[in-house]
Amino acid sequence: MAEASAGDPITGLKWTHKSLAKLQATLAAQGYRLSQPTLSRLLYERDYSLRVNHKRVAGKQAPGRDQQFTYIVRWRRVYLRRHWPVISVDTKKSELIGNFKNAGQEWRQHRREVSMYDFRNSATGKAIPYGIYDVGHNQGYVSVGTSHDTPAFAVASIRAWWLAVGQMVYPGQTHFLIQADGGGSNGHRRRLWKVHLQALADEFALIITVTHYPTGASKWNLIEHRMFNLLSANWAGKPLDSYETVLNYIRTTTSTTGFRCQARLDTTLYPTGVTVTDEEFACLSLRPHRRFPHWNYTIYPRMPGEPDD
Numbered sequence: 001m002a003e004a005s006a007g008d009p010i011t012g013l014k015w016t017h018k019s020l021a022k023l024q025a026t027l028a029a030q031g032y033r034l035s036q037p038t039l040s041r042l043l044y045e046r047d048y049s050l051r052v053n054h055k056r057v058a059g060k061q062a063p064g065r066d067q068q069f070t071y072i073v074r075w076r077r078v079y080l081r082r083h084w085p086v087i088s089v090d091t092k093k094s095e096l097i098g099n100f101k102n103a104g105q106e107w108r109q110h111r112r113e114v115s116m117y118d119f120r121n122s123a124t125g126k127a128i129p130y131g132i133y134d135v136g137h138n139q140g141y142v143s144v145g146t147s148h149d150t151p152a153f154a155v156a157s158i159r160a161w162w163l164a165v166g167q168m169v170y171p172g173q174t175h176f177l178i179q180a181d182g183g184g185s186n187g188h189r190r191r192l193w194k195v196h197l198q199a200l201a202d203e204f205a206l207i208i209t210v211t212h213y214p215t216g217a218s219k220w221n222l223i224e225h226r227m228f229n230l231l232s233a234n235w236a237g238k239p240l241d242s243y244e245t246v247l248n249y250i251r252t253t254t255s256t257t258g259f260r261c262q263a264r265l266d267t268t269l270y271p272t273g274v275t276v277t278d279e280e281f282a283c284l285s286l287r288p289h290r291r292f293p294h295w296n297y298t299i300y301p302r303m304p305g306e307p308d309d
Helices: 020-029 036-045 065-081 151-169 191-204 222-234 243-251 278-282
Strands: 005-007 014-016 086-091 095-097 125-134 139-145 175-180 207-212 260-266 286-288 296-299
Touching: 020 036, 065 086, 065 175, 065 207, 065 296, 086 151, 086 222, 095 243, 125 151, 125 222, 125 243, 139 151, 139 222, 139 243, 151 191, 151 260, 191 207, 191 278, 191 296, 222 243, 222 260, 243 260
Parallel strands: 086 175, 139 260, 175 207
Antiparallel strands: 005 014, 086 125, 095 125, 125 139, 207 296, 286 296
């Protein structure tokens, strides 16, 4: 076992890269005949255990990571105390539309038969859920796209939420806080994300503040464990065979804390590869914060007559 063993020097747990069948064959060649259950028991007695990979190694952390977490929480508390809108946003994993296997289990009298292969060309399309979680009201909103996850799609989803929900639950409010991941369609390096946010600020005369989570810290985004986990649990083990099925599972997602979720289908074609010139970016009314300006900034509405109005 020594040559095929590995272990944790802290906890003392050990594991082997050999299967029970290989161990059985090796011992048989040495004159020992043992059943696999006996082998399993002997391994446990020697502190060996079956283990799976566990995502815990964060790798190199971004400088200022912990301070940014504190900054994010501080801004969130200030806005919630003033009853200003605070939304946590992100794109959920895209799903193929078709009679495909979906991870998870469900109570059924008979198992459901699904396609053996989940090839992209066998799918009706793909669903790209962009979520908006209203922190103050514990409510969700999902825009299900059908083309590409782009900054234009992300901001269009936020705009749809503001028109359908935000303006009604936050009447007359002009300050708006968005808390987002550091990458993806709403990443802090995406110029197009900021360009479309500027258009949103201009259209509704909003002062939009954005605070991004550091790289590798997306799992701390509130939407992940207050909304997306509920959606995944609601459709676990169920094939997403149509867009209406996806929307229905989102709309029927609830929690014991009062969470509810709305959903819409966005069939707009969002092109990829759109670039923003330095001149266009310079026209934005964007002011970085003094604290981690690459992660935190505020976009002000431009007055009539300003560039790109």
